Amino acid sequence: xxxxxxxxxxxxxxxxxxxxxxxxxxxxxxxxxxxxxxxxxxxxxxxxxxxxxxxxxxxxxxxxxxxxxxxxxxxxxxxxxxxxxxxxxxxxxxxxxxxxxxxxxxxxxxxxxxxxxxxxxxxxxxxxxxxxxxxxxxxxxxxxxxxxxxxxxxxxxxxxxxxxxxxxxxxxxxxxxxxxxxxxxxxxxxxxxxxxxxxxxxxxxxxxxxxxxxxxxxxxxxxxxxxxxxxxxxxxxxxxxxxxxxxxxxxxxxxxxxxxxxxxxxxxxxxxxxxxxxxxxxxxxxxxxxxxxxxxxxxxxxxxxxxxxxxx
Ligand SMILES: Nc1nc2c(ncn2[C@@H]2O[C@H](COP(=O)(O)OP(=O)(O)OP(=O)(O)O)[C@@H](O)[C@H]2O)c(=O)[nH]1
Numbered sequence: 001x002x003x004x005x006x007x008x009x010x011x012x013x014x015x016x017x018x019x020x021x022x023x024x025x026x027x028x029x030x031x032x033x034x035x036x037x038x039x040x041x042x043x044x045x046x047x048x049x050x051x052x053x054x055x056x057x058x059x060x061x062x063x064x065x066x067x068x069x070x071x072x073x074x075x076x077x078x079x080x081x082x083x084x085x086x087x088x089x090x091x092x093x094x095x096x097x098x099x100x101x102x103x104x105x106x107x108x109x110x111x112x113x114x115x116x117x118x119x120x121x122x123x124x125x126x127x128x129x130x131x132x133x134x135x136x137x138x139x140x141x142x143x144x145x146x147x148x149x150x151x152x153x154x155x156x157x158x159x160x161x162x163x164x165x166x167x168x169x170x171x172x173x174x175x176x177x178x179x180x181x182x183x184x185x186x187x188x189x190x191x192x193x194x195x196x197x198x199x200x201x202x203x204x205x206x207x208x209x210x211x212x213x214x215x216x217x218x219x220x221x222x223x224x225x226x227x228x229x230x231x232x233x234x235x236x237x238x239x240x241x242x243x244x245x246x247x248x249x250x251x252x253x254x255x256x257x258x259x260x261x262x263x264x265x266x267x268x269x270x271x272x273x274x275x276x277x278x279x280x281x282x283x284x285x286x287x288x289x290x291x292x293x294x295x296x297x298x299x300x301x302x303x304x305x306x307x308x309x310x311x312x
Contacts, residue, residue, distance in 0.1 A: 022071040023187035026098055027137075028126075029108030030118035034139035034170060038108065039063050039074050041170040042180065070184040071192040075102060099129045104186050106135045106179075107159075111144035111152045111167065115159075123159045133163040133186040137179065142169040205232040208280050212248055212292065215276040220260060227253040228261075229297070237286065244284050247291045258294050269294065 027035040043063030065072040075098050099105060105126060109119055126134055136156045141149050149167055156165060164182045168175035209230040216228055233247040250272075252258050262269045273292050281288045297303075 019189045020069055020071075020191055021184055021187040022073070022190045022193050023103035024073045024075055024101060025104040025106065025183055025187075026075040026102045027106045027108055028099070028122055029137075029139075030116075030122060033108040033110055035108050037170040038137070038139060038168075041173065041176055042072075042074065065180060066192075067180075067184070070187060072180065072183055072187065073193055096128075099126075099132070102129075102132050103188060104135060104183050105129060105132045106137050106183075108137045108139050109152065109156055110140045111138045111149045112140055115152070115155050120159070126160070134160070135179075135182060135186075136162045136165045138165070138167040140169060140171070141167050141174065142172040204283065205235060207283055208232055208235070208246060209248070211279040211283070212250065212272070212276045212290075215272045215279075216250055216261060218272070218275065227257055235284075243287045243289060245289045245291065246280060246284075248293070250292060250294045251297045252294065253297065253299055255296065258296055261294050 027039060029035050040063070042065055063074040065074065107119075107123060107126065109115060126132075136159065138149060138152050138156060144152070153165060153167060156162075163186060166175060166179045166182055168179055170176070209232050212230045213228055216230070220228075229251040231249045231251065233249065234245070236245045236247075237243075238245065250261060252261060260268070261272070263271075269292065273290050276292070277288050277290045280290065
């Protein structure tokens with residue numbers, strides 16, 4: 001604990017405890033560290049994409065934790081990593097802007113994997129954001145032994161003088177309340193920043209695009225995730241019917257990838273559509289007809305024009 005937190009814990013407590021707190025929090029960590037899963041578990045509604053493939057989070061999606069005494073606005077950032085492509089550079093720029101704004105930065109490190117250069121690189125980047133409180137989170141404790149988790153806590157402690165260190169499991173739901181309490185204690189006093197009913201502020205088309213992307217990422221070969229992007233042309237309710245037409249494009253970079261996505265006789269694409277439709281119906285609250293087309297945007301990750309079209 002640093003001096004600021006100690007003061008928060010002891011000084012002027014009665015007055016501050018009565019006050020509402022609100023602020024912004026973000027989770028960083030290398031790919032697969034469990035950031036999206038944790039955010040979903042905290043917010044209690046599925047709004048960010050999760051998958052076992054690295055670097056699937058492409059938007060700074062916000063989730064909100066509401067309590068009577070506090071509101072935590074969670075900004076989910078794409079994995080912070082050494083940029084290799086133009087897309088990587090732009091994602092990192094998003095990360096820098098996000099981190100400059102938040103009150104609390106949480107570094108996620110899985111309990112079941114050694115701390116490596118990727119974790120250290122991200123930890124070092126946190127030096128650039130002295131204003132934010134910093135929490136180390138040891139994730140996935142359900143798949144690590146007690147000894148392993150304890151060891152990981154010691155190793156994480158070596159990285160820096162954290163404001164707090166919290167071990168937890170998003171899947172088992174353990175220690176999530178401890179994390180929320182810890183974050184709340186670090187937020188500035190202030191009124192709620194969003195209306196109580198809000199759990200996300202992503203536009204519907206962005207959420208639908210994420211759902212389709214997630215469905216398309218299921219079971220595909222490892223090289224594909226970075227090459228898939230989804231755009232929505234239109235979302236049109238059918239007059240007088242409980243049905244919405246959604247027109248979407250699934251973009252890949254090459255012919256060969258198009259083949260993989262579509263599958264034998266179109267079987268994979270049909271499955272992607274069926275999986276996505278269930279989730280989109282939940283979002284829109286109507287039945288959905290999904291018109292999903294696979295298109296090729298050659299090498300879009302390195303092409304500024306294409307990146308612009310995809311909103312980067
Ligand atoms: N057993 C277990 N698995 C978890 C836990 N949290 C996340 N996972 C799994 O770890 C994998 C990665 O989780 P994500 O939440 O997508 O990780 P991320 O850090 O957001 O990954 P990127 O989007 O690639 O940066 C997924 O397969 C999750 O199901 C946990 O608490 N326990």
